[in-house]
Amino acid sequence: MNTQTANNTHEVAQETIRITGSEAIIRCLLAEGVDILYGYPGGAIMPVYDELYKFRNEIHHVLTRHEQGAAHAAQGYARISGRVGVAIATSGPGATNLITGIADAQIDSTPIVCITGQVASHLLGSDAFQETDIVGISTPVTKWNHQITKSEDIPSIIAKAFYIARSGRPGPVLIDITKDAQFGELDFKYEKCTGIRSYIPIPKTNPEAVLAAAELINNAKKPLIVWGQGVILGKAENELKAIVEKTGIPAAWTILGASALPTSHPLNVGMVGMHGNYAPNKLTNECDVLIAIGMRFDDRVTGNLSTYAKQAKIVHFDIDPSEIDKNVKTDVAVIGNSKDSLAKLLPLLNENNHAAWLQEFHDLYHIEFEKVIKHDLSPTKEGLTMGEVIKQINTETNGHAAIVSDVGQHQMIACRYAQFTTTKSNITSGGLGTMGFALPAAIGAKMAAPDREVVAIIGDGGFQMNIQELGTIFQQKAAVKVVVLNNEFLGMVRQWQQLFFDKRYASTEMTNPDFIAIAKGYYMNAKRVTKREELAGAIKEMIASKEAYFLEVCVEKEDNVFPMIPSGASVSDIRLE
Amino acid sequence: MDQDIKTFTISIYTENNIGLLNRVSAIFQRRHINIESLTTSQSEIDGVNRFVIVVNITEAQAKKIVGQFEKQVEVIKAYYHTDEQTIFTESCMFKIKSALLFEEPQIQNIIKESNTRIVTVNKEFFVLEKSGRRNEIESLRRDLNVFGIMQFVRSGRIAVTKDEMKISEMLVAFNNQ
Ligand SMILES: Cc1ncc(C[n+]2csc(CCOP(=O)(O)OP(=O)(O)O)c2C)c(N)n1
Numbered sequence: 001m002n003t004q005t006a007n008n009t010h011e012v013a014q015e016t017i018r019i020t021g022s023e024a025i026i027r028c029l030l031a032e033g034v035d036i037l038y039g040y041p042g043g044a045i046m047p048v049y050d051e052l053y054k055f056r057n058e059i060h061h062v063l064t065r066h067e068q069g070a071a072h073a074a075q076g077y078a079r080i081s082g083r084v085g086v087a088i089a090t091s092g093p094g095a096t097n098l099i100t101g102i103a104d105a106q107i108d109s110t111p112i113v114c115i116t117g118q119v120a121s122h123l124l125g126s127d128a129f130q131e132t133d134i135v136g137i138s139t140p141v142t143k144w145n146h147q148i149t150k151s152e153d154i155p156s157i158i159a160k161a162f163y164i165a166r167s168g169r170p171g172p173v174l175i176d177i178t179k180d181a182q183f184g185e186l187d188f189k190y191e192k193c194t195g196i197r198s199y200i201p202i203p204k205t206n207p208e209a210v211l212a213a214a215e216l217i218n219n220a221k222k223p224l225i226v227w228g229q230g231v232i233l234g235k236a237e238n239e240l241k242a243i244v245e246k247t248g249i250p251a252a253w254t255i256l257g258a259s260a261l262p263t264s265h266p267l268n269v270g271m272v273g274m275h276g277n278y279a280p281n282k283l284t285n286e287c288d289v290l291i292a293i294g295m296r297f298d299d300r301v302t303g304n305l306s307t308y309a310k311q312a313k314i315v316h317f318d319i320d321p322s323e324i325d326k327n328v329k330t331d332v333a334v335i336g337n338s339k340d341s342l343a344k345l346l347p348l349l350n351e352n353n354h355a356a357w358l359q360e361f362h363d364l365y366h367i368e369f370e371k372v373i374k375h376d377l378s379p380t381k382e383g384l385t386m387g388e389v390i391k392q393i394n395t396e397t398n399g400h401a402a403i404v405s406d407v408g409q410h411q412m413i414a415c416r417y418a419q420f421t422t423t424k425s426n427i428t429s430g431g432l433g434t435m436g437f438a439l440p441a442a443i444g445a446k447m448a449a450p451d452r453e454v455v456a457i458i459g460d461g462g463f464q465m466n467i468q469e470l471g472t473i474f475q476q477k478a479a480v481k482v483v484v485l486n487n488e489f490l491g492m493v494r495q496w497q498q499l500f501f502d503k504r505y506a507s508t509e510m511t512n513p514d515f516i517a518i519a520k521g522y523y524m525n526a527k528r529v530t531k532r533e534e535l536a537g538a539i540k541e542m543i544a545s546k547e548a549y550f551l552e553v554c555v556e557k558e559d560n561v562f563p564m565i566p567s568g569a570s571v572s573d574i575r576l577e
Numbered sequence: 578m579d580q581d582i583k584t585f586t587i588s589i590y591t592e593n594n595i596g597l598l599n600r601v602s603a604i605f606q607r608r609h610i611n612i613e614s615l616t617t618s619q620s621e622i623d624g625v626n627r628f629v630i631v632v633n634i635t636e637a638q639a640k641k642i643v644g645q646f647e648k649q650v651e652v653i654k655a656y657y658h659t660d661e662q663t664i665f666t667e668s669c670m671f672k673i674k675s676a677l678l679f680e681e682p683q684i685q686n687i688i689k690e691s692n693t694r695i696v697t698v699n700k701e702f703f704v705l706e707k708s709g710r711r712n713e714i715e716s717l718r719r720d721l722n723v724f725g726i727m728q729f730v731r732s733g734r735i736a737v738t739k740d741e742m743k744i745s746e747m748l749v750a751f752n753n754q
Contacts, residue, residue, distance in 0.1 A: 007592060007624075009754075135596060136599060139596065139599045139600055139603060140600075140603045140607070143650065144650045144651075145596065146596070147596075164650055195751070195754070196650065197592075197653070197748060197751040197752075198591065198592050198650065198651050198652060198653040199650045199651075320648065321644060321647070321648075322641070322644030322645055322647065322648045324644075325640070325641075326641060326644070
């Protein structure tokens with residue numbers, strides 16, 4: 001049953017109990033179904049930690065080794081499960097350490113709720129110890145944020161936080177709670193939020209727009225689907241598959257859309273964007289109708305906008321009206337939840353097959369295979385490639401692993417070559433490109449889905465950005481498989497220096513520590529591979545391990561990732577070498 | 578046409594929340610859009626605030642930033658309008674030495690002809706108030722400046738639109754859902 005207060009609707013709760021604000025916070029989390037949260041204690045959040053102690057059998061608090069790790073772990077939890085991830089931190093530095101993860105969640109539409117402690121309300125604005133204006137700081141990178149200074153506001157604000165984080169286009173919410181509000185008492189009852197009058201999470205779909213989209217698609221000779229994470233967030237994987245199979249339209253994905261349709265699907269023509277596949281990038285500039293589903297025409301996808309798909313009619317499906325015409329002018333915009341929109345579209349589409357058009361993708365794939373893929377996956381040179389590592393992981397996991405990648409060359413290689421069979425299996429920092437994301441995100445992912453194989457693919461640079469989270473893996477016994485592809489360089493930056501800065505390798509060479517010794521210091525099973533003969537066996541051992549496992553693979557130092565659309569170039573000027 | 582820079586009045590209906598001003602101004606700041614004026618007040622609906630913001634941008638930009646405002650959880654609805662689509666005014670105040678009223682009889686004519694209101698007069702100074710279009714206020718300021726102005730202040734634009742904005746209907750629709 002729903003009732004209404006001034007501006008919100010919510011479910012009716014039954015009993016009222018008199019408790020402290022900090023206990024109320026825990027009870028709110030339990031009412032929202034939170035089983036795990038990631039965080040780090042400190043002065044301004046201690047009352048809540050005291051309650052976490054009392055409720056330790058009902059809610060599992062994971063002590064990360066840095067608040068950034070907590071935020072990314074909450075993201076990993078959310079990305080693999082579709083549930084809201086929760087991170088908690090103290091005021092001041094605890095809160096500011098969350099910001100990178102919050103910004104990452106904002107740009108990648110990941111539902112997380114961050115709770116920060118704050119100095120007592122009478123000290124606000126006095127430059128008190130560990131006081132920072134976290135609401136001000138987080139405003140541009142949150143979907144919503146709020147400071148609670150009164151205990152009695154806790155239940156309704158936390159209810160709102162979860163509702164906003166998960167509904168519509170998901171995103172991060174930060175709730176800052178003063179210490180006096182944690183200590184104070186309130187008459188507690190929890191009512192889940194079900195609506196906010198100023199907020200329309202899923203705008204109504206215009207049936208005429210769906211008709212117009214169907215007509216364009218039915219009449220297209222060379223249609224191309226490009227889907228993004230909107231398909232995964234909207235749980236529209238089946239609808240996408242049905243549409244692709246009914247119409248025979250080749251379908252490509254953005255980095256965050258990966259895994260919504262199995263990699264091996266005959267109509268899956270690969271990744272678009274800067275290091276995407278040759279065919280879908282090239283043919284973006286030859287299709288006659290471009291059907292964008294739950295993607296936002298990021299500049300890493302479009303390259304130079306003035307030469308992007310100019311010949312094509314654009315049909316854009318999105319839940320967020322502000323994405324329409326933001327970067328690319330559309331001919332037909334279908335606003336709404338991807339699942340609903342695609343379900344309405346499906347019956348209007350004609351059965352078709354675009355065999356000749358699909359053949360063009362195959363032909364270009366063949367060129368890419370000969371020039372690039374073959375050398376990445378089955379190298380004949382001595383040094384190990386990142387690609388063959390991913391290939392071996394595919395083999396050992398049958399494509400059932402969730403791949404959590406960091407940022408750089410290894411990320412592009414992982415996304416290009418991972419064989420996905422299951423949705424929500426590609427967890428990576430797409431929009432923000434946050435080095436340091438993968439290790440903590442993999443922990444969050446593994447804990448949210450303990451039955452899944454979770455393999456983190458990380459560069460030697462990014463690994464050292466949140467290396468401390470090995471401590472969390474150890475303490476939590478999280479069976480994460482960590483693969484560091486060590487090229488002793490900040491590889492992606494080095495590649496740019498090689499190609500665009502005449503090989504002036506300014507501060508990209510890394511003198512690395514003994515990673516195996518470090519992993520062993522955390523009592524992890526660890527192995528280093530330097531030769532091709534050792535690779536298959538090591539990966540087999542890693543995947544077979546029931547516990548966390550650390551694998552360092554020393555790869556060729558100066559390999560480059562191709563294809564590549566140089567920044568500012570057109571998608572059709574994608575280079576193979 | 579979308580690309581010509583014009584003056585737009587942006588109206589944003591919002592829930593009453595202290596943090597919102599920060600969100601609104603950040604949206605302009607990120608895009609390097611200079612705010613010509615910003616006024617916020619109670620709207621025609623109890624508990625609903627209204628921002629009236631004047632910016633010089635292209636229509637394409639106006640469309641996009643209105644989209645960004647609407648995306649904010651506590652924004653009920655946002656619109657952009659051209660000068661032709663709104664009735665708008667600004668107001669201003671002048672503080673001037675009282676002696677001038679008697680030494681410079683011209684001032685009294687200026688006050689009368691420009692429909693300016695005298696708010697208060699005392700021994701040291703008097704205060705004038707006028708509302709109107711920017712050019713009227715500017716010309717008044719120039720006229721008075723000749724004699725010396727102790728203080729001058731002008732408000733941001735306030736505006737109502739010729740079209741209906743249907744906020745009440747939207748809120749009723751929410752209440753009935
Ligand atoms: C926090 C952060 N700082 C800097 C960058 C810029 N950057 C992008 S890729 C990259 C190099 C990554 O090196 P490494 O982790 O070793 O991975 P590789 O590219 O060698 O696979 C850098 C520095 C970034 N994306 N994130």
